[in-house]
Amino acid sequence: MxxxxxxxxxxxxxxxxxxxxxxxxxxxxxxxxxxxxxxxxxxxxxxxxxxxxxxxxxxxxxxxxxxxxxxxxxxxxxxxxxxxQTGPDKWDLFVTLPGRSSPSTITLNETATCDDLYKKVAEIHGNGRPLCVKDPIGDVLSEGKATLKESLYDGARLTAEYRQKWSLIILNQGAKSTLTVEVSANAYVRDVFVEVRKKIPVGEGLILNTGTKELNNCMNDKISSVGLTHMSSICVVMRQKGGSDPRVQMLQNCPNKDVVGVSTPSIRACPYCGALVQHTDACKHMACPACSREFCFICLRKKEGGWQCGSYNSRCSPASRQTYIPG
Missing domain, CATH: 3.10.20.90 (Phosphatidylinositol 3-kinase Catalytic Subunit; Chain A, domain 1)
Known part of the structure; x- marks a missing residue:
């Protein structure tokens, strides 16, 4: 013993x-x-x-x-x-960064905020990848205006890790409100659309804009490749049905053609990402050239768990002409 x-x-x-x-x-x-x-x-x-x-x-x-x-x-x-003591106390916090064995010392006033701590950690780390900071018992320290003395103590030993989840700030211009969605750091742009739709369940299409570019609901674009990172802001507006969008006018005015014996508009918008697809020949089952996902050109049903409209050359009921761009 x-x-x-x-x-x-x-x-x-x-x-x-x-x-x-x-x-x-x-x-x-x-x-x-x-x-x-x-x-x-x-x-x-x-x-x-x-x-x-x-x-x-x-x-x-x-x-x-x-x-x-x-x-x-x-x-x-x-x-x-x-x-x-007259004036705020100076605290030394010891932060172990990813890939480093010994901690770095960060000195801040006790009245500094958790946001100030995150900024200092990012400056020391220097590679630009978003980090989360964990307190001495392993809980993630929330960013914000809470002061250090509300959350920590002098001499606290902290750990910084790469964020597995990123928070994105969504500015809903129509409702004049702000909401937050959380996605994986390796998520695709289409995953952002999915999360936004959970918070804004509307029938119209969504337009997401980073301020410099409009996002395409395409599975091949990772959020990091379009300039997004943790706490990035995205503006969202509802895409208007009909109206002046030339793509909608094209959907409304394109001629019909015979697709496996069914009279169908010759141009469709992909029900996933909204890219315009023109039918040229062969069967009714299509793979979108923009996002590679499959759908039926006649009834516009998505291939989710299998085809819901029969085989590639069987007839099905045609969907009406589209009045807005999906996505």
């Missing part, structure tokens, strides 16, 4: 100017930085202290660093003075 040694605890008293005292227990091998963190958490919990503190051993300020307490003249049952 192995014997696990019990690490001794020291009792350290801290005393305010008005004479009020608190006693904290801390491992005898702890650093001065850990002592600051332990005292501050105790005072916050018991006295409601929210401000940064300074600890004094007699007239001497204890410098917050990684020196062992015993090497700074601290011993069991010692009494220290505690005062409120």
């Amino acid at each position: 192995s014997i696990v040694p019990i690490r001794a605890k020291w009792k350290v008293k801290v005393k305010k100017i008005d004479g009020a005292e608190r006693t904290v227990e801390i491992d005898q091998d702890a650093t001065v930085r850990k002592l600051y963190s332990t005292v501050r958490q105790d005072l916050r919990r018991n006295w409601g202290f929210q401000d940064a503190i300074q600890l004094f051993k007699g007239p001497t300020l204890l410098v917050k660093n990684d020196t062992k307490m015993r090497d700074s003249g601290i011993c069991n049952e010692i009494t220290l003075s505690v005062v409120v």
Whole structure:
């Protein structure tokens, strides 16, 4: 049977100017930085202290660093003075980045936000890939305006990892509202359309625009290849039925042709991505030249789990002429 040694605890008293005292227990091998963190958490919990503190051993300020307490003249049952520090406290956070064995030190005011921390981590990492930061217990630290002292503590050891999920900000111009969708970092543009449609269930087609280009609902484009990344903004508007879109006019005015014995408009819009497809010859089953997905040129049913309209040369009921561009 192995014997696990019990690490001794020291009792350290801290005393305010008005004479009020608190006693904290801390491992005898702890650093001065850990002592600051332990005292501050105790005072916050018991006295409601929210401000940064300074600890004094007699007239001497204890410098917050990684020196062992015993090497700074601290011993069991010692009494220290505690005062409120003027101005925000400086925190050192230790962040282990992807592919690196030793942590990087980031120094920020305790009043800095989690957004500020993410910016610093991105600057140090430098390769542009979106990261998420995990707190000491492994939970992802949310980006936002929450201050560090609301989420962490001085000396916290954090881990940065590549994001497996990206959040995209969707600006719904029609409803004048903002929503967020989450997709895989390796997602295709069509996956963004799917997620947006879950949040905006409309019959009309959607137009997604990054501000510099209109996105095509095409399975061959990854979101990273069209300039999107974590927290990118996308504008969404409803595609109007009919109207001035020349593609819709083409769908409405193209001549009919015989497709396996069924009179059918000679041009269709792919029901997946909206690309225009003209029937030239052969059967009714088509593969879109833009997105490669298959559908029936006559009834416009998608091949999902198999053909729903019979074999390639069998007749089916023709869908009406399309009045808007899908996607």
